[in-house]
Amino acid sequence: MGRPLVDTEGVGKHRTVIGTVETVLTPTADRPTRVARVAVFTVFGLNGFLLAMWVVHIPLITDRTGVAKSTLGMFILLMAGAGIVGMRITGPLADRFGSRTLVAAAAIIMSAAAIGPGLATGPISLAIALACFGFGNGALDVSMNTQAVHVERAYGRPIMGAFHALFSGGGLLGSLLGAATLRAGWDLRMTLGSAAIGGVALTFAVLPRLLRDTDTARATERAGDARIPTEAVDDYVARSAEHGSAAMKNAEPDPPLAKHSEPGPPVGKDAESRPSFAEDSPPDSSVAKSTDQREHNRKVLALAAIAFSVLLAEGVAGDWSTLQLREHLGADAATAALAFGAFSVTMTAGRLAADRVSGIFGRVAVVRYGMLLCALGLALIMASPWIPLTLSGWALMGLGLSGSVPQIFTAAGNLGSDKAATDMSRVFSIGYLGLLAGPAVIGWLTAVIPLTTAMAVPLIAVLVCCRYAGVVAPEPTDRLRR
Template identity: 55%
Template sequence: MLVPIQLSPRRARASVFGIFGLNGFLFAMWVVHIPSITQRTGVSNATLGGLLLVLAAGALIGMRIAGPLADRFGSRLLTGVAALGLSAAVLGPGLVHDADELGIALGLFGFFNGALDVAMNSQAVEVERLYRRPIMSAFHALYSCGGLVGSLIGAATLRADWNLHLSLALAALLGLVVVGVCCIGLLPHLHTAKPAQGRTRMSRKALALGLIAFAMLLSEGVANDWSTLQIKEHLSATDATAALAFGAFSVMMTIGRFGADRIAGALGPVAIVRYGTIVAAVGMAIVVVSGWVPLTLFGWALFGLGLSGCIPQIFTAAGNLGTGAAGANMSRVFSMGYLGLLAGPAVIGWLTKLIPLNAAMAVPLAAVLITCAAAGVVRPSSAAPVHA
């Protein structure tokens, strides 16, 4: 006799919160220790740039592999495996001695980070279906919070002159504990349909979602890597003041994600993307034309607020296409979005050889306006699966 599986939405939601927070925490622990690791291995800035591409390539491979695996075995199992792998992989950069070893370590770290991105977002879509209301943005806000906690803890351990091995070992141990606690509450694999044989074609809607994910994450990548330099070069601000540009952007993005779910529930995902990109466009326009530091900081803050709810709506739409291959769809959309995150800073860097950095900010401005025009693509499909 089969016993029905008892699903606990609240427990599952809390568990996914924990996984998202852990992902942000572990990634931040790598980032804050980059100077220590490069000094220990004797890696130059130029070599580090190439090694970061290895990390990115590993992430893309992990994303593409994770999607079909999530469809076949379920996002719960894949989330647990990927999170355990990432918790172990965070140790790697602290154990290496040269550039070659660091490249291998970063490739593994990127692979598990990419796989976890797809797996935990697939699980988040499942939890959101049980709630029957938007909750995806809050998950992404927890990732940001985890990154903040990781940055603060990492900075504290560096100031206390802790051994690098000890800091990363404790981060890995915390990861193992969090995974052990959270995986118990994740939703089981409920789909019984036979996975599609061979490689499935990418639908037009999935392609459209991937393209706007590319545009949105391109814009976010530009803010991450160029916001401080923009305000420093354009307004001759000090380093300390320039750092406030990224701070304004990231803080408002986190705050916006905590509130985006309620707005999406009231107005729908299309409104979040359409009006969010309008706010982002206004913010970037202010950045471009402003000659006053406080106003420019306000522009970066508006840019972060506008972008905050858009990506979660895109990923929710990708996971609910109703094609029977939610994991594969998410991995494709994720991969295209991640390419945008990498391409944005590179495109701006190339353009600065031809035009001033401030003028190059027209690229993210155009990206958000194009997404605004295409916002209707995130409208829920009538074929989207719904759980009772």
Template identity: 40%
Template sequence: MRPQTAPPRAARIATWTYFGLNGFAVGMWVVHIPNIEHATGITHSTLGLLLLVLGGAAFAGMQVAGPLVDRLGQRRLVPAAGVLLGLALFGPGFAQTWWSLGLTLIALGFANGSIDVGMNAQAVVVERGYPRPIMAAFHAMWSIGGAFAALIGAATLRAGVPTPVTLGAAGVICVVVSLAVSRFLIEATAEEHEEQEDRAKPPAKLVWALGGLAFGLMLAEGVANDWAALQFRDILGTSVSTAAYAYGAFAVAMTVGRFLTDRVAAVVGPAAIVRYGAAMAAIGLTIVIVVPWVPVSLFGWALFGLGLAGGVPQLFTAAGNLDPRAAGALMARVVGLGYVGLLAGPALVGGLAHWMPLNFAFILPVVLCVLTFLGAPVLRSRSSVRS
């Protein structure tokens, strides 16, 4: 254990800012999807294919950005990705055809994947300067950024502000803020690299294990994002306005949970957070499946969100600390596999829903949460904890 120096507070605030900015940018795109769909004249099915293009570009951005983080450092990569994200945000608002929208979404997805890996790698470096876990709070800031985007987007849409103007303004904010806070970012110290020289290279199976756990947890999160409201409307027969509370309960519980996770992780350790959080999530979604009563189902979605809140940040921290010399590349694999789960979950549940009631299709994420519960002790490996 190396001696503790003063915590890098400025870098912590800057990293918070990038997480919030990323959530804000993604949220601004999401709330304007209906307007963009109308402006380009595309169908729902075409939009679905273009969203897959967006996801594929994000995955590619992660795999490119990972090695670049290790080669160029976070202080160069993260601001550059933030600027690229801001510039890419202009595109969808000006798209008039399916192919022009597709091109802009390739740029948007690539930039989003790049900043995702870069800011998580920076968060790991910042966390090493603290005597306690702080990763989950960064992820909570991403949720806060998305909430601000929803509020601002709703206000501008209600006021009739043209989509290109709103997305353009959001893009300018991303560029300006990314450049303004970049000087506060930090790099891994030479001492940290020297410490790693005495440690064995992390086994590939450990990296894949962390990625598999991230896949399962983020698949479950994706299911809640896309199907929670529909479960209320189609299975419980609620109104559309009431159905919105299902996702709201999940999202609020997850955000609150992420702000609380770090303090709990400091006491019980990351393996316990992942393991018992997955168990809590499995219980919550099981309640949603078997209890057809709105108040209890709301509780189930909230418990599901609370259980999922802390797991992914622990996995990203573990990946980033496996080898500081290759932290970006290792995180790109784990973050990338998690992102694949986030994209795949809604589609897989949608396919199962063709053959069974929607709530029964939720058995898939329940099973993955149970498998995560069983696999979480991998975080106790000496290779996956900080020195």
């Protein structure tokens, strides 16, 4: 009997297999769309690169400005707050002027602001520099993801995971180049200034290759000619099963889409005789709907809590990995920068493989065992007396975290609600708070306990995620049954 095989996002490739006959219709992108995809890859990589250049130079910047770790935690929170402001401003502007324009503006702002921490000579100037850098990062985060959605829509198949893998790849490149310049003895201002100039130049190079938002509809229309609605495939297969395999070979089935056409309004006697289901609905239907809504809200909040915990751990790794290696084991600045590099390389590799692994073992397994790997990595980080073993801990942490966020967000978008975007936005926003809160909490704790001991906070968070990983399990109405 035939069965539909649908890709992980429910768009793009649709395949119906009946006996030995197989039909595959895959949307193909035109050349401007493929070029735009490479351009967006570049922007995501630039974003990760600039953030990494800040992270690997944190020890030098704090030494230069005389900022204590507890104060640095407050400044990181300030940078994150400025990022939220950038996000809130950029969203409406992108709707009005197009994501292409906002990507260019935000990338230039962030690139130019990258030199700011290197020029800072005290706490006040560092706070101003980080606020500008955070604003640019928040604006770029929203605008480049909006542009990525347009490119993905034009492609007609899921490619978002690859964009985020390139972000991690940019972070890896930034950490390695940062470590190399530190080992070579480059001046901090020269390193960050070179990154700023390179970022602005790269932005001008990719700008003409980005998609205008008005181009997306035309590209989507071209790609859409190769798509078959999933409901139509399901309908065809279901009706074929009812008639048996023999009938399926000989019968001429009705067009799959015929069933889905909307009937016209009843007229004449039919209008008078047709029962009104709205009037005859049971009186307790509103109670049932209210109960379903409460249950739905609980699921959204559960996913948001898991996202908060996972991103808390990721934020801690991003902002405190280099300082932890330097403080705990006395590593020099160049060696300490490798901690974030180890985290980034496994995060990138894990993101590239996450979709395939999830398809084999399921969402819950990816989150649960990923969190166990992350917990093992944090335990090594806290207990290790050797630099190589500590670097292995950061690598395990990156691998464990890499696949979890995509599974959480996929689950949030497939809760069976007619407001999937609202569900996802709620999970995103609370998760982002975890990304902001984690580094800040660690900074406050370092005023009373050692930095390595403070790593117990993300350790507890990922163990909680491991325990409640079942919340990402597919819903009965979830088409992505994995």
